[in-house]
Every structure is written in structure tokens, then in C-alpha cells.
Amino acid sequence: MxxxxxxxxxxxxxxxxxxxxxxxxxxxxxxxxxxxxxxxxxxxxxxxxxxTISNMGSNMITIRPGADDRGPARGSGGDVQTLTLKNFEVIKEQATLLSYITPVVNGGGQVINGSNNWPSTIYGVNPEYLDIKVVGLQNGSMFTDAEVKSASKVAVIGQTVVDNVFPDGQDPVGQMIRFNNIPFKVIGVLEEKGENTFGQDQDDVVIAPYTTVQKRILAIDYLNQVMASAISEDDAPEAVTQVTEILRSQHKLMDNEDDDFTVRSMEELISxxxxxxxxxxxxxxxxxxxxxxxxxxxxxxxxxxxxxxxxxxxxxxxxxxxxxxxxxxxxxxxxxxxxxxxxxxxxxxxxxxxxxxxxxxxxxxxxxxxxxxxxxxxxxxxxxxxxxxxxxxxxxxxxxxxxxxx
Amino acid sequence: MSKEIIKIEDLKREFVMGTETVHALRGISYTIKEGEFVTIMGSSGSGKSTMLNILGCLDQPTSGTYEIDGVKVKDLSKNELATIRNEKIGFIFQSYNLLAKTSAIENVELPLLYNSKVSTEERRKRALKALEMVGLGDRLHHTPSQLSGGQQQRVAIARSLVNNPVMILADEATGNLDTRTSYEIMSLFQDLNKQGITITFVTHEPDIAMFSNRTIVLKDGNIIKDHQNENVQSAATELAKLPKEDH
Structure with missing residues (x-):
């Protein structure tokens, strides 16, 4: 049929x-x-x-002190002081799969301009930070390596900070603000990025040379974090391994010891x-x-x-x-x-x-x-x-x- | 001498019901030649239905031989039996068994749907011809519910003719019809028989038998009478004798 x-x-x-x-x-x-x-x-x-995560820089690799087995969302390594500037320099020198790298120190505080004030976070970084975060400036310029070296009191601020401490719409570039009573000269304003998926306002930041933040604000000589950028997204996992190896030898860890730091790529965060x-x-x-x-x-x-x-x-x-x-x-x-x-x-x-x-x-x-x-x-x-x-x-x-x- | 369509020798059929064996047919032999109009009669329990099932290749005998159109039916598989039914037998049932909500012509086409040798055009053509043969050329697209009992049985007869069977097998084909309509149907059967179609008619009504050439009477699984009918009545004449109905 x-x-x-x-x-x-x-x-x-x-x-x-x-x-x-x-x-x-x-x-x-x-x-x-x-x-x-x-x-x-x-x-x-x-x-x-x-x-959202790609928007934060899809090649980004973060290195934090302290073993962190509970997931990347745990936050900074707190008071762990094992990540040093020396570590950063060695990684920068030896890692071949990284295109940009910056030390990061950060701390909370009050941004003040005259009678306006706003609680915010200051990030001490080097100029490569912008490339890692894939963010540009809408106004002014970024500080230079020379300014990092000399620990200049210059800052680049996010739009949220601008809105709150310069409410009458005046151009913040060239103005002086104070962060925790330390005066900073505003030299640039970051592009607006808005909130990320986790509800964090990416424009509520003050960015300054890490040297300045270490010495003047936090009075520390270690790093909270190192941020880097892999050459490409595909290289990210390999770069993580590379950085891990470098840091293990830096920290003189035996084969049977666990890492005392955490290296994560965005890919892991995504997954x-x-x-x-x-x-x-x-x-x-x-x-x-x-x-x-x-x-x-x-x-x-x-x-x-x-x-x-x-x-x-x-x-x-x-x-x-x-x-x-x-x-x-x-x-x-x-x-x-x-x-x-x-x-x-x-x-x-x-x-x-x-x-x-x-x-x-x-x-x-x-x-x-x-x-x-x-x-x-x-x-x-x-x-x-x-x-x-x-x-x-x-x-x-x-x-x-x-x-x-x- | 005309061809033997049906050849039955010492046919037995037994059913096992629990511990008892029922002998429905106890060794029957007869032949039916091409062009015969045979009625098989018998009261209930005579083995009539069993005979019908075996003749229709719906059932297999326990022993003995059954040949239809030269094909030995015993030992054929279920599928081979289906093919024989499809190509050699035209079935007509007491309750017409038409597909509901399906037009007359589609009902008539049904057997040909199961024959892959027949194309769609050929199928339609043959169904049309069969319906014309039974006088329903103007009712092609009526569904069974739009037709009278007699007309429904005519559709069923057309369906049995459509595959050009070697034999039409009718099971109490007039059982659900009034006298007038059954005479009309019998007259149709006689016409078809005159055109050379072999008909086997299973019934328990004696007045139907008088329209056929030959009667085989079964009782308790045996043939008790098998005789030629010397005095075949014409159904058309009998029909004319019936009192006129007032419409």
C-alpha cells in the first residue's frame, strides 16, 4: 500500500x-x-x-591574594598581604600571553568637592587599566606612567561621582576634589558604563595612580589585586596557567601546597x-x-x-x-x-x-x-x-x- | 466445462473451547464452478458462519483442502490471505459495513487502496463503473447516512465488484432489508450473475434460495443437501407481484 x-x-x-x-x-x-x-x-x-561580563572586558584576568575555592564572587582577598608589587613586576616581565597588566589597590572613602560629598571607591591602578577594562574617557585624559612613578595626586572619575560632587554641571576636569581629605586634581572623566548584571554601578569610581593610593590613602605596600588582559579570549585559559606557575614559583610553593592566590579569567566567571x-x-x-x-x-x-x-x-x-x-x-x-x-x-x-x-x-x-x-x-x-x-x-x-x- | 472457482475436499474445522473440542465442520467437500449462483443455507450452529469465514479466507481449516481460483489456501500466511481477499473475493455483509461520513465512491474505492498495482485514476474509474453497475451512478458523493438501506447495500455490492473478484461472497446480504428491497437486491445479484459473476450467498432465509441455481444445506457441520435448483425464480418478476406500496 x-x-x-x-x-x-x-x-x-x-x-x-x-x-x-x-x-x-x-x-x-x-x-x-x-x-x-x-x-x-x-x-x-x-x-x-x-x-555584561564581556562588557567588563572579556579577556580580563584577575589575580587575588588568598586561596579562594568558593567561587569568584567572594570579593577581594581582604587583608591577605601576599600579593606584592614585586609579584606584579615578575608577572609583567615573564608572562607572554598578557597584553596589559596593572596592579590594583582599592579602598572606600568620601569624595568631597566644597559642600558636596559622595561615598565612593578609589582604585589605584596604572594607565593600562583602561585597556583592560575596555573603557575610554569622555573628557580629559588619563594619568601617565610618569605620574604613577611620581605618585601624583591626579584622578579620573566616573559619571556617578561627577553627578554627585559636581551637581551644577560644571566641567570637572581641572577641578580639585578631596578623597578622604587628600586633595586630587581631576584630569579626566570615564565613559559611562552603567550598572553591570550584578547591580554594581561601574561609574561610581575614582581612579588614581596606584602609588598615590598606596601611600596617601591606604598606607600599604602590598596589592589588593592584579588585573591583566590576555592577548585574546582564546589565550585566556593558557594565560591563567602561566600566571599561576609564575606566582607559585614567586611564592615558593611546594608541589603539594595549594595556591595562596586565585587567578581567574572572565570565562570562568561567565561559566x-x-x-x-x-x-x-x-x-x-x-x-x-x-x-x-x-x-x-x-x-x-x-x-x-x-x-x-x-x-x-x-x-x-x-x-x-x-x-x-x-x-x-x-x-x-x-x-x-x-x-x-x-x-x-x-x-x-x-x-x-x-x-x-x-x-x-x-x-x-x-x-x-x-x-x-x-x-x-x-x-x-x-x-x-x-x-x-x-x-x-x-x-x-x-x-x-x-x-x-x- | 467451466472453470472451478472453489474446490473444497474433506474440509474440517475444529475449535478448542477449554477442554472441549467443537467440530464446526466435519469433513465437507464440494466445488463451485465459474458462473454459479450458490446459496449456502443452514440454521444457526450448522457451521454456516465457519464455512463463510473459510470461504472468505478470514479463517483457515483445521484439515482438508480449500482452493480458490487454483490457489491452495491452507498454509498461506496472514498477509498472503489478505492479498487473496483483496484480489479474488468481494465481500458483502448483512450490516453493509460502509465507512461512515465517507462518500459512496470513496467507500467503493476502499479495496483498491490496498492494491498498490492500481493507480489513483484507475481506482476512480473502476469505482465509478462499479457504482453505475449497481444503479448508483448519480449518488457518488452521498454519504451512507444520506442513503437508504437498499442503496447502502448497493454501495457495498459495488465495493465487492470493484476489484473484479472471482467470487462474490455475501453474508445474509438481505437480512437487514424489507421484502421489497431484498427482492430488488436479489434482482441485482441475478443480473450480475447473468453477466458471469460467481456468487456465493450465505443465508438462512429459504425464499432467497429460490433465486439461486444451487443450494447447499448444512446441518451440524455436514452437508445434508446439495442440489441444483431446477426452477429458478426471477427476482424481478417476484418484485412485480408484490403489492404496490403507497408512497
Missing amino acids: RVLNLLKIAFKAIILNKMRTLLTMLGIIIGVASVIAMLAIGEGSKESIRA TFSSTSEMLTILLVAVASISLLIGGIGIMNIMYVSVKERTKEIGLRMAVGGKGSDILMQFLIEAILISITGGFLGVVLSLGATVFIEKFLNWPTSVALYSIVISFAVCAITGIFFGWYPARKASALDPITALRYE
Whole structure:
């Protein structure tokens, strides 16, 4: 028997039972739509995290003192004083995969300009900091290596600081501010970057030569952090290994000793944050998959009823020459047709749903092609899987009994 | 001498019901030649239905041989039986067994759907011809619910003719019809028989038998009578004798 004839028969059976078929399909439609929509939400949040972190400098590598096994979000190494300027210099000299590197010391304090004041954070760095952070200046200029060397009291400030200590809109460049009562001359204003994913205002900073911050503000001789930039994103993991080796030998660590510092690339940071959202995605998809499963059971149920209801028809088809395999195919194709049509409508519904989520709930979404392909395949498989048993039952009927069935 | 369509020798069929063995057919032999119109009669429990199932290749005998159109049916697989049913036998049932909500012509096409040798155009052409033969050339797209009982049975007859079978096998084909309509149907069968179509008619109504050339009577699994009908009645004449219905 030709496949085309089988398709025609199955199609006819579906048309004759429009309402029932539609209701059966609904299970599949909802199942597929929710799986794709959940994946889209997961994918969307993952992409937005990646975008934010890349915005912070995707090649960036951070080196902090102190072993840190609990994840990169733990914060600075606190009072650990094992990271020194000497370490920085050796890394700068020996690491071949780094394009930029800067020491970082930081501390909180009050920014004051006349009667205006604002609590902020001062970062002591060298001029390469801007390249590492991939941020430019909207106004003025960055301090120079010479100014670092001489520990000049110059600063570049972020927009938030500008807004708060220069509220009347005057040009901050050239003005004097005080940070924890130490006067600084403002020589530049950073480009606005806004908040990052973690809600941190990236414009609420004061940047000054690290020498100045070490001596005048913090009175320390160690570093809080070293920030560097790998030559390329691909080189980042290799660069991390390189830096780790250099620092281990610097700190004279034995093979059996753990690192007393932490080197992380942005890639790791991305994957850590992504893994959280991934877990949520898996959970959502699992729940959605259950609805797909229930949709499949719905198909099985309806096919079962259909076989029972059409026992006499099956008997007749067999009497006029339909083979068991023809009957099996007829019902199987019917089930697959229902599930695939349901799958198609589900995809359409999911596309509508993601647009709705994006527009009205303001959640980032991204429909991945693979999720559509997978859901579609799952639908076809569902049709075969749940259609098989009832179809098998139909094909195994004895024509004599089936013909006499009332 | 005309061709033997059906050749049955010492045919037995036993059913095992629990510990008992029921002998439905106890060794039956007969042949049906091309162009015959045979009625198989018998009360319930005579083995009539079992005979019908075996004749229709829906069931296999326990022993003995059954040949249809030169093909030995015993030992054929289920699929081979289906092919024989498809190509050599036209079934007609008491309750018509038409597909609901499906037009007359599509119902008639059904057997040909299971024959991959027949193209779509050929299928439509043959179904059309079969429906014209039973006088329903103007009812092609009516569904069973739009047709009377007699018309539905005509569609079923057209369906049995569409695959050019070697034999039409009718099971109480007039059982659900009133006298007038059954005479009309019998008249149709007689016409078809005159055109050379072999018909085997299983029934328990004696007045149907008088329209056929030959009657085989079964009782308790044996043939008790197998005789040629010397005085075949014309269904058309009998129909004319019936009192006019007032419409």
C-alpha cells in the first residue's frame, strides 16, 4: 500500500474528528511551546550575563591574594598581604600571553568637592587599566606612567561621582576634589558604563595612580589585586596557567601546597554565573518536558479510544485486503500526524510567547534553533512511541471478531 | 466445462473451547464452478458462519483442502490471505459495513487502496463503473447516512465488484432489508450473475434460495443437501407481484 494512500486515510480520520483531534493536540502544543519558551528564557539570560561580563572586558584576568575555592564572587582577598608589587613586576616581565597588566589597590572613602560629598571607591591602578577594562574617557585624559612613578595626586572619575560632587554641571576636569581629605586634581572623566548584571554601578569610581593610593590613602605596600588582559579570549585559559606557575614559583610553593592566590579569567566567571542560570533552565525545561509527556499520553489515550471505536472499520479494512502492517501504519501515521501538527503549532505558539515575555515581562529571551529542532524531533518520537501500542493493538485484531464487533 | 472457482475436499474445522473440542465442520467437500449462483443455507450452529469465514479466507481449516481460483489456501500466511481477499473475493455483509461520513465512491474505492498495482485514476474509474453497475451512478458523493438501506447495500455490492473478484461472497446480504428491497437486491445479484459473476450467498432465509441455481444445506457441520435448483425464480418478476406500496 502506498504511503500517500495511508496519509490520505489518516488525514481523513483526523478531519472527521476535528474537535477531538484539536484537544488531543493541545497537550502537545502546550508541551512543545513551554519547552521552547523555557529554553528561550534560559538562553536569553545566559546571553545577557555573557554580554555584561564581556562588557567588563572579556579577556580580563584577575589575580587575588588568598586561596579562594568558593567561587569568584567572594570579593577581594581582604587583608591577605601576599600579593606584592614585586609579584606584579615578575608577572609583567615573564608572562607572554598578557597584553596589559596593572596592579590594583582599592579602598572606600568620601569624595568631597566644597559642600558636596559622595561615598565612593578609589582604585589605584596604572594607565593600562583602561585597556583592560575596555573603557575610554569622555573628557580629559588619563594619568601617565610618569605620574604613577611620581605618585601624583591626579584622578579620573566616573559619571556617578561627577553627578554627585559636581551637581551644577560644571566641567570637572581641572577641578580639585578631596578623597578622604587628600586633595586630587581631576584630569579626566570615564565613559559611562552603567550598572553591570550584578547591580554594581561601574561609574561610581575614582581612579588614581596606584602609588598615590598606596601611600596617601591606604598606607600599604602590598596589592589588593592584579588585573591583566590576555592577548585574546582564546589565550585566556593558557594565560591563567602561566600566571599561576609564575606566582607559585614567586611564592615558593611546594608541589603539594595549594595556591595562596586565585587567578581567574572572565570565562570562568561567565561559566559560574551561567551555571546558575543553566540549572534554573534545566529545572524549567524538566517541568515543561513533563507537560510534553502528558501530551503524549493524551495521544495514546485518544488513539486507544479511536481503535476501540473503529474496530468494525478495522475488520472491514482487513476483510477487503488490508494487511496487519497497513492497519498499523494507518494508526501510527494518524498519531504522528497529530503530534507533528501539534509540534508545529507549538513552535508557532512558543515564538509568540517569547515575544510576549520579552516585551511585557522584560525578560531577555533567545529562541535557539536547536530547541525547535529538538522539540520537533521529540514530537515525532512521541507520536511513534505513544501511537505504536494502540496501532499494534489494531493491527493484531482478528478480522472475524472485528467484523462482528458491536 | 467451466472453470472451478472453489474446490473444497474433506474440509474440517475444529475449535478448542477449554477442554472441549467443537467440530464446526466435519469433513465437507464440494466445488463451485465459474458462473454459479450458490446459496449456502443452514440454521444457526450448522457451521454456516465457519464455512463463510473459510470461504472468505478470514479463517483457515483445521484439515482438508480449500482452493480458490487454483490457489491452495491452507498454509498461506496472514498477509498472503489478505492479498487473496483483496484480489479474488468481494465481500458483502448483512450490516453493509460502509465507512461512515465517507462518500459512496470513496467507500467503493476502499479495496483498491490496498492494491498498490492500481493507480489513483484507475481506482476512480473502476469505482465509478462499479457504482453505475449497481444503479448508483448519480449518488457518488452521498454519504451512507444520506442513503437508504437498499442503496447502502448497493454501495457495498459495488465495493465487492470493484476489484473484479472471482467470487462474490455475501453474508445474509438481505437480512437487514424489507421484502421489497431484498427482492430488488436479489434482482441485482441475478443480473450480475447473468453477466458471469460467481456468487456465493450465505443465508438462512429459504425464499432467497429460490433465486439461486444451487443450494447447499448444512446441518451440524455436514452437508445434508446439495442440489441444483431446477426452477429458478426471477427476482424481478417476484418484485412485480408484490403489492404496490403507497408512497
